[in-house]
Amino acid sequence: MNQKLNCPKQKGSSFFLYLLLGLASIYFQACKSSATMPSDTAITAEGTADDLLDPTTFWAEEETPPYQPSATRTMDIVHMDLDLRFDWKVQQVLGTARLKMTPFFSPQKTVVLDAKDFEFESVYLLQGEKKELLSYRYDEKQLTLYFPNEVNPKDTLTVEVSYTAFPERNSGEGSAAITDTKGLYFIDPLDTLPSKATMLWTQGETEHNSKWFPTLDRPNERFTHSISLTVPDTMVSISNGRLVRQEPKENGMRTDYWEMNLPHAPYLVAIAVGNFGKVESSYKNIPLAYYVEKGYEPGAAKVFERTPQMMAYFESLLKTPFPWPKYDQIVVRDYVSGAMENTTASIFMEELLLDEREALDSEWDYIVAHELFHQWFGDLVTAESWSNLTLNEAFANYSEYLWTAHQEGQDDAAMKLITEMEGYFSEAESKQVDLIRFNYADAEDMFDAHSYNKGGVVLHMLRRHLGDEAFFKGLTLYLNTHAFGSVEAHDLRLALEKVSGQDLNWFFNQWFFDKGHPELDIEVDYSQPENILVTLTQVQDTYEGPVFQLPIPLSWYQEGERFTRTFLMSEVTQQLALENQVPIEQLYIDEGQEFLAKKSQSFTSAQYLRQYKESQLGIARYEALDSLVSRSASEELKEILPLAMKDTFWSIRERALRVLQSDISWKDSLPELEEQVFALGDQDTKNEVKAAAIDVLTEWNPDAYQNAFQRWVRHPSYLVAGAALMGLAYGKDPAMPLDYMVSFEKETNYRMRVPLAEYYLMNKVKGKGAWFDSALKSMEGVGLYYFMGYYTSYFSEFPEEGKAEAVTFLLGLLRSHSKDYVRLGAFQSLLSFTEEPGVLESLEKASEVEKSEDLKNYFSYFLEMFDEEN
Numbered sequence: 069m070n071q072k073l074n075c076p077k078q079k080g081s082s083f084f085l086y087l088l089l090g091l092a093s094i095y096f097q098a099c100k101s102s103a104t105m106p107s108d109t110a111i112t113a114e115g116t117a118d119d120l121l122d123p124t125t126f127w128a129e130e131e132t133p134p135y136q137p138s139a140t141r142t143m144d145i146v147h148m149d150l151d152l153r154f155d156w157k158v159q160q161v162l163g164t165a166r167l168k169m170t171p172f173f174s175p176q177k178t179v180v181l182d183a184k185d186f187e188f189e190s191v192y193l194l195q196g197e198k199k200e201l202l203s204y205r206y207d208e209k210q211l212t213l214y215f216p217n218e219v220n221p222k223d224t225l226t227v228e229v230s231y232t233a234f235p236e237r238n239s240g241e242g243s244a245a246i247t248d249t250k251g252l253y254f255i256d257p258l259d260t261l262p263s264k265a266t267m268l269w270t271q272g273e274t275e276h277n278s279k280w281f282p283t284l285d286r287p288n289e290r291f292t293h294s295i296s297l298t299v300p301d302t303m304v305s306i307s308n309g310r311l312v313r314q315e316p317k318e319n320g321m322r323t324d325y326w327e328m329n330l331p332h333a334p335y336l337v338a339i340a341v342g343n344f345g346k347v348e349s350s351y352k353n354i355p356l357a358y359y360v361e362k363g364y365e366p367g368a369a370k371v372f373e374r375t376p377q378m379m380a381y382f383e384s385l386l387k388t389p390f391p392w393p394k395y396d397q398i399v400v401r402d403y404v405s406g407a408m409e410n411t412t413a414s415i416f417m418e419e420l421l422l423d424e425r426e427a428l429d430s431e432w433d434y435i436v437a438h439e440l441f442h443q444w445f446g447d448l449v450t451a452e453s454w455s456n457l458t459l460n461e462a463f464a465n466y467s468e469y470l471w472t473a474h475q476e477g478q479d480d481a482a483m484k485l486i487t488e489m490e491g492y493f494s495e496a497e498s499k500q501v502d503l504i505r506f507n508y509a510d511a512e513d514m515f516d517a518h519s520y521n522k523g524g525v526v527l528h529m530l531r532r533h534l535g536d537e538a539f540f541k542g543l544t545l546y547l548n549t550h551a552f553g554s555v556e557a558h559d560l561r562l563a564l565e566k567v568s569g570q571d572l573n574w575f576f577n578q579w580f581f582d583k584g585h586p587e588l589d590i591e592v593d594y595s596q597p598e599n600i601l602v603t604l605t606q607v608q609d610t611y612e613g614p615v616f617q618l619p620i621p622l623s624w625y626q627e628g629e630r631f632t633r634t635f636l637m638s639e640v641t642q643q644l645a646l647e648n649q650v651p652i653e654q655l656y657i658d659e660g661q662e663f664l665a666k667k668s669q670s671f672t673s674a675q676y677l678r679q680y681k682e683s684q685l686g687i688a689r690y691e692a693l694d695s696l697v698s699r700s701a702s703e704e705l706k707e708i709l710p711l712a713m714k715d716t717f718w719s720i721r722e723r724a725l726r727v728l729q730s731d732i733s734w735k736d737s738l739p740e741l742e743e744q745v746f747a748l749g750d751q752d753t754k755n756e757v758k759a760a761a762i763d764v765l766t767e768w769n770p771d772a773y774q775n776a777f778q779r780w781v782r783h784p785s786y787l788v789a790g791a792a793l794m795g796l797a798y799g800k801d802p803a804m805p806l807d808y809m810v811s812f813e814k815e816t817n818y819r820m821r822v823p824l825a826e827y828y829l830m831n832k833v834k835g836k837g838a839w840f841d842s843a844l845k846s847m848e849g850v851g852l853y854y855f856m857g858y859y860t861s862y863f864s865e866f867p868e869e870g871k872a873e874a875v876t877f878l879l880g881l882l883r884s885h886s887k888d889y890v891r892l893g894a895f896q897s898l899l900s901f902t903e904e905p906g907v908l909e910s911l912e913k914a915s916e917v918e919k920s921e922d923l924k925n926y927f928s929y930f931l932e933m934f935d936e937e938n
């Protein structure tokens with residue numbers, strides 16, 4: 069699974085970045101402050117304003133969560149036949165499941181199936197032609213079947229269960245509005261929302277498929293299956309395996325027969341039904357299809373374009389063919405996560421629903437790679453329990469790095485790795501746990517930056533330690549040994565040990581079975597340049613976590629040539645004598661930033677300047693620039709910025725431009741750069757860089773570039789065109805004529821709508837209420853989030869144009885939008901309208917029923933502040 073975005077990510081940022089960062093940092097601070105409350109203030113007799121945190125929750129979290137063993141296997145499902153029909157009106161699933169089962173090891177008299185919120189019509193034991201009623205017991209979550217006789221492990225039996233499933237019921241979870249455990253989701257089932265397509269889709273991970281078929285819902289089970297789906301003839305169905313047959317039925321219905329003849333785990337079973345368009349492709353003899361809402365096929369062809377190349381690349385790395393008979397990728401609405409690796413049928417969130425032009429700036433390769441890699445790691449070889457989840461997610465996460473390195477090059481990949489590390493470090497501030505952990509409160513807790521980010525980086529370090537050949541050969545052995553089976557971390561260790569001949573217990577013990585990360589104090593003594601001394605100290609808490617054994621890569625440059633050496637660190641404090649003989653002026657420790665450690669070393673600005681100038685690694689040059697920016701080293705920056713704008717690594721060019729944009733004084737201190745900025749806007753090969761350059765020109769001197777902006781606004785990339793339109797909006801002398809700007813009202817992408825909104829607001833253009841209104845109502849996701857602030861400003865400025873309706877609409881978003889960050893945006897917006905009668909009360913009510921804990925804390929924090937002020 070790929071986690072959903074909690075807050076929108078911004079790439080090739082622009083003016084709107086500030087808006088986002090403002091919101092996001094307040095958001096995260098608010099959330100963090102509640103999570104890191106010191107313990108001595110946690111319990112007070114009366115809840116004061118400090119007590120965002122419920123003290124009982126605080127102490128409960130201190131206790132060790134329960135031990136979660138792998139599921140005991142008593143019965144094994146061998147095959148499932150499933151017939152499904154759907155009552156769209158009442159959102160129910162009408163099903164018949166025939167389960168062929170056998171005892172796993174010892175004779176059995178019963179089986180306990182997971183079946184959440186079902187009603188049963190009949191339960192039979194099938195014996196040839198004969199059907200015998202079975203006695204059963206049901207408690208809303210599990211169905212216990214009593215066999216007439218004890219069944220021996222050599223025997224199989226088939227039961228037939230006819231049922232109605234109610235995905236909308238939540239008997240197991242009380243009355244709380246839990247939205248991501250339905251298993252099966254009907255979207256706009258009665259087709260009442262013009263902006264939404266009617267469809268249904270499923271999300272099984274972790275144990276939610278037993279909301280729509282009875283099964284042994286745990287990852288160490290696996291079976292083959294046939295699924296027949298009776299759907300309206302106008303709709304398309306997709307499921308695992310192959311579509312083998314379609315039969316027309318009465319009343320405009322049709323039955324599709326899907327066959328999955330290779331075994332896989334129950335949580336990977338999936339269906340999707342809707343009025344989808346289909347883009348076909350292939351890799352070798354494997355059919356590929358991308359399913360999206362009709363009209364988006366050209367965009368999907370681009371978003372998923374590189375799937376065949378990815379398959380070829382992953383096959384070549386893993387020396388293991390793609391294991392399944394076909395691969396479909398489906399984009400759905402209102403998805404509860406980022407994406408899910410259902411075997412042969414990955415499902416993605418609607419952020420991947422792009423038109424052809426939007427797809428030019430698509431940044432979704434990483435998620436496509438992630439789900440694809442899962443088809444080997446997760447689907448073919450499956451973590452035996454959620455405690456071992458990283459065996460699925462570390463690999464999927466690392467595939468994003470692998471693909472980036474292959475497709476975009478080493479600099480981009482290094483940047484990706486840093487982003488992953490930062491994700492982990494940020495979580496590690498409040499949570500440090502073992503990667504493999506058998507104690508957790510809820511299986512969903514395993515889907516964190518440990519299982520994903522840290523896991524991926526740990527695999528990278530393992531690869532660097534073993535070398536590419538041993539690492540990938542080990543993976544091949546692991547996949548072949550455990551194909552169609554369940555694994556735990558030792559299976560991976562043993563495969564890598566077998567291939568490499570090395571003991572790897574030390575590596576697995578510290579990285580998989582222990583917590584934390586090294587925090588290194590680094591001192592480099594240059595007093596004898598021909599024998600440099602490096603003193604390293606691990607300053608992390610070695611009572612709670614391990615003293616790490618670490619390979620320390622050292623590097624330096626002599627006359628443009630790069631030299632490297634690696635030392636092994638295994639003690640708390642260690643001194644390395646480099647015995648370099650030829651004098652070294654500057655030494656780098658982990659120059660490529662490839663290991664997971666917090667490093668602290670005093671580095672002067674002059675040393676960073678040198679690092680920028682001599683390093684052959686893009687990531688090290690980026691680090692140098694970034695460090696100088698954060699310490700506002702203007703003298704060094706003055707020297708670096710002109711070089712950075714010509715750097716071969718595009719992220720550095722973009723970063724340099726963002727520096728120029730952020731502080732207008734650079735215009736006076738580096739006036740000669742303006743020409744270079746213009747050239748980047750005009751000619752850079754990366755649209756992100758072009759857009760950043762255009763933003764600088766807008767900031768520095770918009771009037772001088774109106775002609776160029778008019779040219780660039782016709783660029784096919786919305787990144788570029790949107791930046792240019794912002795430049796046009798900022799023109800003052802003369803301002804762009806209203807007529808010209810109005811001609812962009814037909815644009816639907818938020819990157820175009822935001823500058824237009826900015827123009828209307830800056831120039832106080834009246835009569836645009838209808839445009840703001842219809843624009844906001846047709847937007848989704850990130851675009852909706854960004855646009856909401858402008859919408860709010862406009863109706864605050866011109867209330868007569870429909871403020872009351874705007875407030876009503878925002879309240880609707882706050883109450884019912886499925887995305888956290890959209891509800892956050894709506895809340896923020898509504899804070900501007902608290903003088904309106906009833907708004908404050910509505911905010912308080914929304915805060916009470918908010919289902920995200922983080923948002924709830926944030927809302928109540930703001931409302932309390934608000935109360936205090938008034």
Ligand SMILES: [Zn+2]
Nearest residue numbers: 069070461464
């Ligand atoms: Zn995943």
